[in-house]
Amino acid sequence: MEKLKDTLSQCYLAFIVLFMYAPIVTLVALSFNNGRSRAQWSGFTFDWYAEMWADQAIMAALRNTIIIAFVSAFIATVLGTIAAIGINNMRSVSRNTVMSITNIPMLNADIVTGISMMLCFIAFGVSLGFHTILIAHITFNLPYVILSVMPKVRQASKDTYEAALDLGATPVQAFFKVVLPELMPGVTSGFMLAFTMSLDDFIITHFTRGAGIDTISTLVYSQVRKGIKPTMYALSTVIFLTVFVVLMIGNFAPEWLKKRRK
Amino acid sequence: MSRNLLELQNITKSYDGQLILDDLTLDIHENSFVTFLGPSGCGKTTTLRIIGGFEKPDKGRVLFDGKDITNLPANKRQLNTVFQKYALFPHMSIEENIAFGLRIKNKSESYIKDKIKYALKLVNLDGFEKRSIDSLSGGQQQRIAIARAIVNEPRLLLLDEPLGALDLKLRQEMQYELIRLKNELGITFIYVTHDQEEALTMSDYVVVMNQGYIQQAGSPEQIYNEPENAFVADFIGDSNIVPGVMLRDYLVRIFGAEFKCIDAGFGVNKPVDVVIRPEDVEIVDDDDPRAILHGEMTHIIFKGEIYEMECTTPDGFEWLIHSTELHEPGKKVGLYVKPSNIQIMNKPESEDEEALGVEE
Numbered sequence: 040m041e042k043l044k045d046t047l048s049q050c051y052l053a054f055i056v057l058f059m060y061a062p063i064v065t066l067v068a069l070s071f072n073n074g075r076s077r078a079q080w081s082g083f084t085f086d087w088y089a090e091m092w093a094d095q096a097i098m099a100a101l102r103n104t105i106i107i108a109f110v111s112a113f114i115a116t117v118l119g120t121i122a123a124i125g126i127n128n129m130r131s132v133s134r135n136t137v138m139s140i141t142n143i144p145m146l147n148a149d150i151v152t153g154i155s156m157m158l159c160f161i162a163f164g165v166s167l168g169f170h171t172i173l174i175a176h177i178t179f180n181l182p183y184v185i186l187s188v189m190p191k192v193r194q195a196s197k198d199t200y201e202a203a204l205d206l207g208a209t210p211v212q213a214f215f216k217v218v219l220p221e222l223m224p225g226v227t228s229g230f231m232l233a234f235t236m237s238l239d240d241f242i243i244t245h246f247t248r249g250a251g252i253d254t255i256s257t258l259v260y261s262q263v264r265k266g267i268k269p270t271m272y273a274l275s276t277v278i279f280l281t282v283f284v285v286l287m288i289g290n291f292a293p294e295w296l297k298k299r300r301k
Numbered sequence: 302m303s304r305n306l307l308e309l310q311n312i313t314k315s316y317d318g319q320l321i322l323d324d325l326t327l328d329i330h331e332n333s334f335v336t337f338l339g340p341s342g343c344g345k346t347t348t349l350r351i352i353g354g355f356e357k358p359d360k361g362r363v364l365f366d367g368k369d370i371t372n373l374p375a376n377k378r379q380l381n382t383v384f385q386k387y388a389l390f391p392h393m394s395i396e397e398n399i400a401f402g403l404r405i406k407n408k409s410e411s412y413i414k415d416k417i418k419y420a421l422k423l424v425n426l427d428g429f430e431k432r433s434i435d436s437l438s439g440g441q442q443q444r445i446a447i448a449r450a451i452v453n454e455p456r457l458l459l460l461d462e463p464l465g466a467l468d469l470k471l472r473q474e475m476q477y478e479l480i481r482l483k484n485e486l487g488i489t490f491i492y493v494t495h496d497q498e499e500a501l502t503m504s505d506y507v508v509v510m511n512q513g514y515i516q517q518a519g520s521p522e523q524i525y526n527e528p529e530n531a532f533v534a535d536f537i538g539d540s541n542i543v544p545g546v547m548l549r550d551y552l553v554r555i556f557g558a559e560f561k562c563i564d565a566g567f568g569v570n571k572p573v574d575v576v577i578r579p580e581d582v583e584i585v586d587d588d589d590p591r592a593i594l595h596g597e598m599t600h601i602i603f604k605g606e607i608y609e610m611e612c613t614t615p616d617g618f619e620w621l622i623h624s625t626e627l628h629e630p631g632k633k634v635g636l637y638v639k640p641s642n643i644q645i646m647n648k649p650e651s652e653d654e655e656a657l658g659v660e661e
Contacts, residue, residue, distance in 0.1 A: 196388065198384045198385075198386055198387075198388035199388050199389075199390055199391075201353075201355055201375070201382075201384070201388070202388035202389075202390070202449075203390075203401070204354075204355075204375040204376045205353060205375055205376070205381055205382045205450075206376075206401050206402035206449070206450075206453060207377075207402050207405045207453070208376055208401075209376055210376075212405065213376075217390055220390075221392065223392075
């Protein structure tokens, strides 16, 4: 009986994993398929990766995507960490209000955020381009950073900050030597989260990018409309692996750091 | 007495319109072990935080060695604090924790190394340099917190209920450690606690606080033996606080019986409060000529070293008595108190003073 239960629960898990990853596995497999057919395996090749690598448009989009993800995640992390500390020091009524306000953009449909940002840029006469994508990404990343730093801020005792002052540190020294290291796990995961959110955003980028600039997701979208090419499979595989690696680092880095310290 | 290291002058502080400290004035002598004692919310921690520089008083001045430091930030003060929850830096080793203050002051690494070794020896944790904070017990963490503070050679060490989180046995051990440390270092300690036993054991000078006021300040013996008001008498140890009338100098009437005492200067037929410690009430035979009051034993609890008993006198008052001799409930007895063991206090005069007193 117990054994049957075990087998059943393992099958259940296997099915879930299968449903979740079968499409991605198919995609990865097809990116190595020597042929344009989607239904027939005609041998292994790296050709699509080579072609992708040689494609100027793809490379430019890739560069844009990574720069925007990195810069927007970095700025959002700095602003978000400062905000989390500030919000935590508020009185409880205003703290709850501010937290709700910062959470709304996260719940808001991307299409609404995207269109409203585009309208806002146009209304204020800001020409759309790289900078507007960046601003948009910082904006939608901010709540994720606040949300992941907040628990650490609450956990960290005010005492350690005061202890640092007591031992002669200036408020700035106390922040960088004592407070920030305590918040670091939250800050790192906030950064990772923001980085991946930015990396795979399509809708908001689509509305705020303007002509002449593409990120991977907008490029794929426009190429797919003309007819899908296996280079896109290769590109999607690269994106998937990047996100996968970043998430793994985000999950295991804090544990690993902890072990290394001991 | 030696000169003043710290002077608090007319310190007033309130939060959200609630008065925490009301016009508090206090001198602290160099090289003394001073304890702020009081129930939670009495203002003792706020006073410590004002001295440490973490709070600014609304009114009043803080003088350190004669210089006004009221507006000096915490990191510029020549004093260090041992926090209630230790406040060690969790991402640093023990060594790095202790070195923190010295590194901020850019001391040489060889100096720092010597200091760490010295401090760890002083708190009986030699060889713990490389250990991590979470591998330590509560008592050990507290020792590290003390080591981290004293390597900076403060002239004044503030301790905010540092033993509060430790168990009884460890707490008693640490009390002796702290006294030894104070004597070895020759610096001034200000210690905050709500534990009256701790205060009496360790201090040279006890400041009893309640509701933002200093109720009484003096040596532990003075505080215990000559409480100035009902709050102090009640807060420091157990006591019998009874209403009485001072008939004339050296004679007080309690529940119709006349007791000789050693206090004078209260006037004639003046209502007073009388404090008698439970260990000072002597139980004698009912027909003993020394007996001043007569009553019946009502309760008994065995407390280890002593029996804690209650004796009810005809007026209904239950006298708390501590004695090594057992007197069974139901027994009729006589009560006697030596004149020197009777402490007379003025009754609170105004309502304001009344509010400070014991809440029944």
